Amino acid sequence: MSTPANKDEDPRRQVNIKVNLNALLIHPAIEPGVIDNAMLTKCILAEGPTEEAGRLFAEEGVHLDEATIVRLEFQNILRIDHLWMLTSLTKLDIAHNLIEKIENLEQLPNLNELDLSFNKIEKIENLECLVNLEVLTLFHNKIKKLENMDTLEKLLIFSIGDNLIEDFKEMAYLRRFRFLRTVSFKGNPCCDDPMTYQFLKAALVNVTYLDYKTISEEERESGRAIFRGLLRKLDEADEKSEKERIAKEEYDAKVKFFGMSFVEYLSGPELIESMFEKDLDGSLLLKVGGEVLTFYEVYKDQYVETMAQLVEFAQNAYNDRENEIKLYKDLVDNALEKSVTKSKNVITEYEKKKAPLITTLQALQAKFVAKQATLEQLEPQIVELSDTFNEVLYDCWRQLMTIEMNLFEQCEESRVQFSVNMTEKVTKLLEVSRNAFGAWREHEAVWSSRQYESLNKMLGNKILLGDAPPDLYEVMTDRDLMVNLVAASSDNHMRFIDDREDLLMTRANKWREVLVEGTNENEIKRNRDRILEINYYIDNQREEWTDMQLSITEAIDPETAALLGDEY
Numbered sequence: 121m122s123t124p125a126n127k128d129e130d131p132r133r134q135v136n137i138k139v140n141l142n143a144l145l146i147h148p149a150i151e152p153g154v155i156d157n158a159m160l161t162k163c164i165l166a167e168g169p170t171e172e173a174g175r176l177f178a179e180e181g182v183h184l185d186e187a188t189i190v191r192l193e194f195q196n197i198l199r200i201d202h203l204w205m206l207t208s209l210t211k212l213d214i215a216h217n218l219i220e221k222i223e224n225l226e227q228l229p230n231l232n233e234l235d236l237s238f239n240k241i242e243k244i245e246n247l248e249c250l251v252n253l254e255v256l257t258l259f260h261n262k263i264k265k266l267e268n269m270d271t272l273e274k275l276l277i278f279s280i281g282d283n284l285i286e287d288f289k290e291m292a293y294l295r296r297f298r299f300l301r302t303v304s305f306k307g308n309p310c311c312d313d314p315m316t317y318q319f320l321k322a323a324l325v326n327v328t329y330l331d332y333k334t335i336s337e338e339e340r341e342s343g344r345a346i347f348r349g350l351l352r353k354l355d356e357a358d359e360k361s362e363k364e365r366i367a368k369e370e371y372d373a374k375v376k377f378f379g380m381s382f383v384e385y386l387s388g389p390e391l392i393e394s395m396f397e398k399d400l401d402g403s404l405l406l407k408v409g410g411e412v413l414t415f416y417e418v419y420k421d422q423y424v425e426t427m428a429q430l431v432e433f434a435q436n437a438y439n440d441r442e443n444e445i446k447l448y449k450d451l452v453d454n455a456l457e458k459s460v461t462k463s464k465n466v467i468t469e470y471e472k473k474k475a476p477l478i479t480t481l482q483a484l485q486a487k488f489v490a491k492q493a494t495l496e497q498l499e500p501q502i503v504e505l506s507d508t509f510n511e512v513l514y515d516c517w518r519q520l521m522t523i524e525m526n527l528f529e530q531c532e533e534s535r536v537q538f539s540v541n542m543t544e545k546v547t548k549l550l551e552v553s554r555n556a557f558g559a560w561r562e563h564e565a566v567w568s569s570r571q572y573e574s575l576n577k578m579l580g581n582k583i584l585l586g587d588a589p590p591d592l593y594e595v596m597t598d599r600d601l602m603v604n605l606v607a608a609s610s611d612n613h614m615r616f617i618d619d620r621e622d623l624l625m626t627r628a629n630k631w632r633e634v635l636v637e638g639t640n641e642n643e644i645k646r647n648r649d650r651i652l653e654i655n656y657y658i659d660n661q662r663e664e665w666t667d668m669q670l671s672i673t674e675a676i677d678p679e680t681a682a683l684l685g686d687e688y
Contacts, residue, residue: 153195282307402609430556
């Protein structure tokens, strides 16, 4: 039987081919949505103001970097992407989509609320950077395990209902969140177990609301009676975790404090141990043990002693710099306060001189309105008053500007001296640092020499090498290889020391530059603002006087003045 032509193929086979092709598509009947500028702009406009305000909002254009709330529900979105421009975002709603993976959220550190409910997510992941997250909604997904949420220390509300969690003990993971108060869990497979809620109410000691209901103390106590043994183990684990958390916070605070002195990680043996950990050659040679380890401990002790002196000096230098900064700020603040007082006195004196001039001008206006005098008769007196007023006003301006210029010059002298003082203090710190790092290099050279001598004694001695690892044994039976490894290790250490010294030097110099430049820029801006303020005040005073002069001619309407002619 001959093969039929394509147009005569079996229709059932064509249907099967079409079904198989459709099976390759993730969602064959749905047009996938892609997060892009157009979608983000459309959604932001939809949530924006309406009517005339909405029209103006649209005309001004949407600035993605200024958006704080974005709702992307029911957009058939398959993948989280293109959110890096939303740098001001605090609330993100991507519920009711087709998302299968949490990703690309690391550029949203300001996010407070995240709604990923009604998606197809199977794993909690990639949330590490959302350290400010307070509300996380993962309702109706495919999640089986609670994980990868340790950095969400501010979590307040968490919804994990209607997922695939089969073991209710998974929820013990939430005990680490000290601020967690509301949890939604209903709809998971393990909820069919009557023990589930007994455990949750007893285990989640910080949670107040479970599935939107308040947990009573009686309910907690009932659960404790059932799970007493398990809860005891959880309490012990929590106590250990709490101690570790406190220790980490204290350590981070210590590092931050030392960081302000530019000597973080230089206190204790931590840095030198890190240096050896990063040096594979050096770490391998340490496995020889014996005398080499003894020299290594001596090297560490020398390093710790040397750096302890640097750290102590750096901390004292930091306190000196802070005192110098405070002294400078107090000096400037006092000078500003005196300047303000002097300026107020000048204004008060000016107002006293201006008052009789205003009174006289008002009297002239009253004469004109009462037809006791014409404009021509009053004009010489008005001109004389204006000249006197201008002299008084000019004198006020001159005094205010003199006070400001004296203040600027005084602050300029203080800034120059402040810059010199800070430069001297930083220079002294860098000098002491160079000496300390120079001593570290000497310790490194001594260590490298001693290490070589010890290794050379053991070279090829199978008895002394004992059960050395194969890679170490190979090195210790080849002089050239051993010498090269010692030299490479020493070179690595020297580069490490150079990098750490460069980091200290660079940061200290940069800090000084930013401080001095910022101080100069702030004073220049203050001076310019003050001059603008003075000129603005003078202009207002001049306009006020001019308006009073014009009010004399405006005492009658222009048409009447035209009809009466010379009489006025």
